Amino acid sequence: MNGAESLVHTLLKGGIDVCFTNPGTSEMHFVAALDKIDGMRCVLCLFEGVVSGAADGYARMTGKPAATLLHLGPGLGNALANLHNAKKARTPIVNVVGEHATYHIEYNTPLTSDIAGIARPVSHWVKAASTAADVGACAAEGIAAANTAPGQIATVILPADTAWGDGGVVGTVPAIPERRPVDEAAIDEAAAVLKSGEPTLILLGADALMEDPLATAGSIAAATGCHVLAEGMNKRLQRGAGRLAVNRIPYPVPQALEVLKPYSRIILVGAARPAGFFAYPGMPSLLAREGCEFTLIADPDQDCAAALQTLADAVGAKPGTAKLQELNRPARPTGAITLDSIAAAIGAILPENAIVCDESVTTGRGFYPLTAGAPAHDWLQNRGGSIGLGMPLATGAAVACPDRKVVCLEGDGSGMYTVQALWTQAREKLDVTTLVFANSSYNILKGELANVGAGNPGPRAHDMLTLDRPVLDWVDLAKGMGVEAERATTADELCSAFERGLAVKGPYLVEVVV
Ligand SMILES: Cc1ncc(C[n+]2csc(CCOP(=O)(O)OP(=O)(O)O)c2C)c(N)n1
Numbered sequence: 001m002n003g004a005e006s007l008v009h010t011l012l013k014g015g016i017d018v019c020f021t022n023p024g025t026s027e028m029h030f031v032a033a034l035d036k037i038d039g040m041r042c043v044l045c046l047f048e049g050v051v052s053g054a055a056d057g058y059a060r061m062t063g064k065p066a067a068t069l070l071h072l073g074p075g076l077g078n079a080l081a082n083l084h085n086a087k088k089a090r091t092p093i094v095n096v097v098g099e100h101a102t103y104h105i106e107y108n109t110p111l112t113s114d115i116a117g118i119a120r121p122v123s124h125w126v127k128a129a130s131t132a133a134d135v136g137a138c139a140a141e142g143i144a145a146a147n148t149a150p151g152q153i154a155t156v157i158l159p160a161d162t163a164w165g166d167g168g169v170v171g172t173v174p175a176i177p178e179r180r181p182v183d184e185a186a187i188d189e190a191a192a193v194l195k196s197g198e199p200t201l202i203l204l205g206a207d208a209l210m211e212d213p214l215a216t217a218g219s220i221a222a223a224t225g226c227h228v229l230a231e232g233m234n235k236r237l238q239r240g241a242g243r244l245a246v247n248r249i250p251y252p253v254p255q256a257l258e259v260l261k262p263y264s265r266i267i268l269v270g271a272a273r274p275a276g277f278f279a280y281p282g283m284p285s286l287l288a289r290e291g292c293e294f295t296l297i298a299d300p301d302q303d304c305a306a307a308l309q310t311l312a313d314a315v316g317a318k319p320g321t322a323k324l325q326e327l328n329r330p331a332r333p334t335g336a337i338t339l340d341s342i343a344a345a346i347g348a349i350l351p352e353n354a355i356v357c358d359e360s361v362t363t364g365r366g367f368y369p370l371t372a373g374a375p376a377h378d379w380l381q382n383r384g385g386s387i388g389l390g391m392p393l394a395t396g397a398a399v400a401c402p403d404r405k406v407v408c409l410e411g412d413g414s415g416m417y418t419v420q421a422l423w424t425q426a427r428e429k430l431d432v433t434t435l436v437f438a439n440s441s442y443n444i445l446k447g448e449l450a451n452v453g454a455g456n457p458g459p460r461a462h463d464m465l466t467l468d469r470p471v472l473d474w475v476d477l478a479k480g481m482g483v484e485a486e487r488a489t490t491a492d493e494l495c496s497a498f499e500r501g502l503a504v505k506g507p508y509l510v511e512v513v514v
Helices: 003-013 025-036 048-062 072-089 102-107 115-122 132-146 160-164 184-196 211-224 253-260 304-314 339-349 367-371 390-400 412-418 421-427 443-451 459-463 474-480 491-503
Strands: 018-021 041-044 066-070 093-099 125-128 153-159 200-204 227-230 237-239 265-269 293-298 355-359 377-381 406-411 432-438 484-488 508-513
Touching (some): 018 025, 025 093, 048 093, 048 390, 072 115, 093 115, 093 132, 102 160, 125 132, 153 160, 184 265, 184 293, 200 211, 211 227, 265 304, 339 367, 339 432, 355 390, 390 406, 390 412, 390 432, 406 412, 432 491, 474 484, 491 508
Parallel strands (some): 125 153, 200 265, 265 293, 432 508
């Protein structure tokens, strides 16, 4: 067995059976090993940002890592933005990055680079195999690192001679560290806060946004009168009929401050103190009223569900008392396409058990209220703020959950970063319906220009924020990559196009002209 074969066996033994790939010469032995050994689903992506974003979506839905296959430093570099997003979402990923043969590196040939240096800022764990014999053990250690709660990025560097060399040994994944126990004293403090009668918010993030812990939070609210809210951008929020409806902190700082103003106490569960995405002149960074006190009862690496349950017991909250959302869809919209009519179309049509991958930026700011009463679904967002995640995320989620419909809500500007994801969706026949919100601009940045106090944009500034010269033809772009597509210019057209897309078992794209 060579080192590459020991790597594939180690990945499979460690529970990793999907690999999102974009290989090159240095990874050819790994490619050959993936071919020779049964059990690994290999998904080719045409840009490494699609590889890393798809691995993120896959892991968010399965709870376990996929592998990626990346070509030396530049391939890893192309994957970086979505690795950054995955790291912020605390998603597990095992990157396999090819490297020149160890003895070749001193010649500093074109693709030589500091791979570990590129990997480190977006990885929790980085290690290079040094011989064929230690590839398996190195990968096994990486798998354990990735699976360490709540999920980490592990990067295995695989020099070509360690891949092709004989003497490979299949590694055994070491014990995964236990989650850090929750701090009882912090929970006692939170219980006292809830009993004090002070206006209190429970702010949820990370694993606290799954159905069961949400219901526990709802029972605490029913027992104590506190309110419950989610962070602004969430890894995976389970919502819709039968679940606790939670809103999220709005993106614009003035709105966020308004929403959080009532609370003198905020209990954090898997969430950080709320802060603006950016600083703005004259605006606070911390989004809470002055003097607000925070009590953290669980970080994302701790068991958020257990922390909430202990808190529920401490305040006498009873199971089954949460006020859950009823099925309540908005009317099917007609007339012009507006932000409200788009929200209503999604709320009216979203299928049961859908996985929504949301990178709709300004178009989607109001999607939550009108979709809250749709049938149960999962809602995934970009936690790292680096745009170009939506379509790769949807791709990975569809690989993870072939029996569920994936709905990708995508800004046109964000979509163009990783549009190649559509090709992978077509090739793998992934069940993704994408709505692209074609407002022909970086709309959010028009607002930001004013918010940061940069004054009135002149034509040169304006030109950097518009995508209308030339106008992008999303129908042609999708068709060019093998994805059926159509354009909607009214709310009625949007509804019927969305339904047509959902009726197809495979990818479909609707360009929504906003
Ligand atoms: C990698 C990266 N580059 C640039 C940005 C800055 N940025 C934030 S939003 C945005 C434009 C988003 O445009 P679009 O997806 O069309 O949504 P809209 O603002 O029009 O609603 C840009 C360029 C970013 N967040 N990440």
